[in-house]
Ligand SMILES: Nc1ncnc2c1ncn2[C@@H]1O[C@H](COP(=O)(O)OP(=O)(O)OP(=O)(O)O)[C@@H](O)[C@H]1O
């Protein structure tokens with residue numbers, strides 16, 4: 001990738017407790033993209049973000065942002081980065097607007113009431129600007145965290161599970177806002193447990209588990225690579241081996257030969273066509289089946305497969 | 316580090332935010348130290364002090380003698396607790412993430428947190444000096460030195476409090492050092508007596524107490540007299556400031572307790 005906005009090389013982090021949270025991560029982020037980092041609890045997502053934003057010291061590796069080493073040029077770099085951490089954390093007794101103004105000042109920006117108003121309005125917090133933070137609902141508090149991170153107009157924004165604990169409607173609303181930020185040129189890296197979220201918003205997706213990035217790719221090409229359609233055909237009598245006639249299709253026997261699993265297609269309808277052919281072949285071959293369950297594969301399937309280490313997944 | 320690259324706006328933001336926190340709870344933060352100190356003035360300065368022989372206190376009234384000692388007591392405890400809470404609270408709530416991810420280094424942190432903490436205790440010190448006028452009759456022999464010394468002590472113990480707040484991993488630890496170390500040292504350091512009144516070996520032992528020098532330095536600026544040479548007292552205080560700044564620089568360099 002040419003001139004990545006963020007360039008992480010062989011990043012590792014071992015906590016004092018001995019936990020290896022990151023084990024050699026390489027990641028390049030393109031300017032202007034939305035990158036979703038997916039992974040189960042404890043995968044190392046927050047640690048990765050913390051290492052870039054200066055919350056913790058990496059054990060090894062290098063991080064460059066905007067072409068500058070973040071450890072050496074932290075002053076220049078940090079001004080241009082925004083962070084919304086996973087946990088709600090602020091002075092609960094402070095006022096919403098003061099808290100956002102404070103953040104802007106801390107990042108070295110001159111006071112700008114118009115910009116603060118704009119940020120608060122965009123997050124529907126303007127009416128609450130004089131409220132004490134502790135008087136806000138959880139979803140509003142989370143938006144205050146976002147407002148604080150946006151107050152200094154970062155070029156690179158980290159959102160660590162921005163929609164955790166946020167209701168469906170508000171989540172969609174946040175997606176729209178994140179989309180608007182991207183349209184305005186902000187590069188966004190977000191972590192999430194909701195596959196739906198990554199699928200909805202991200203340009204590229206990375207899957208991390210146990211401190212290792214298992215996969216990084218364009219969302220579209222992941223989907224195409226892995227085949228968009230999956231079918232599970234429940235057989236009446238278990239098969240010991242795949243019949244010759246099915247060998248041409250991307251099928252596997254599972255569940256002790258009781259289930260025939262098809263994964264294929266490329267998102268163009270080829271998968272559905274092949275499943276139809278497969279069914280015809282089963283009928284012709286006198287292989288009785290009781291159920292056919294087909295669905296288009298989502299990132300979720302890919303994710304689960306990767307984590308379970310099943311085959312059929314590009315390394 | 317280049318002075319021009321300092322994030323002065325960031326330092327100012329921290330400073331004003333800290334002061335705002337102070338004024339939000341202004342009643343408690345000012346009233347309680349002022350009330351406590353006034354009680355000392357009433358009991359020791361006015362009631363008991365009137366029975367004391369001024370010749371034992373270099374010719375000043377006992378009330379006037381204890382003013383610098385009590386002022387020091389307040390300065391030490393207020394500076395330490397203001398600064399330690401200032402940095403401990405964000406660590407406790409997690410709000411420290413913002414400081415750590417901001418373009419804010421040692422210098423900005425010191426100006427912001429330590430400066431605000433010192434400012435707060437200077438405000439309290441001024442109020443206490445004014446209230447003291449209600450109960451005892453005192454004057455300040457060297458006003459310029461007095462102000463300089465008070466500022467220096469406030470800065471020194473705000474730095475110390477900052478270190479304490481970074482070190483503490485629980486609320487009880489925040490109060491342990493002021494309670495178990497600072498208050499006893501201040502009382503034993505001659506807040507209420509001149510060490511010349513002590514018998515040996517206590518007179519010698521008292522000289523190992525660093526707070527003894529602080530109190531006597533301040534007392535010299537008020538009464539023109541002290542149990543120790545003034546240069547030594549100033550030197551000790553200045554040395555303490557330098558030591559604290561060095562410790563804080565190391566904390567930032569290594570990320571100790573701040574960056575995991
Ligand atoms: N401060 C810490 N000290 C010691 N170990 C830690 C610390 N923070 C995280 N860990 C450990 O490091 C690993 C990675 O944690 P991390 O918070 O990065 O995961 P995550 O992917 O963000 O998880 P989640 O989805 O639950 O937020 C976990 O095993 C965690 O227990």
Ligand SMILES: [Mg+2]
Pocket residue numbers: 045046047086160
């Ligand atoms: Mg996390």
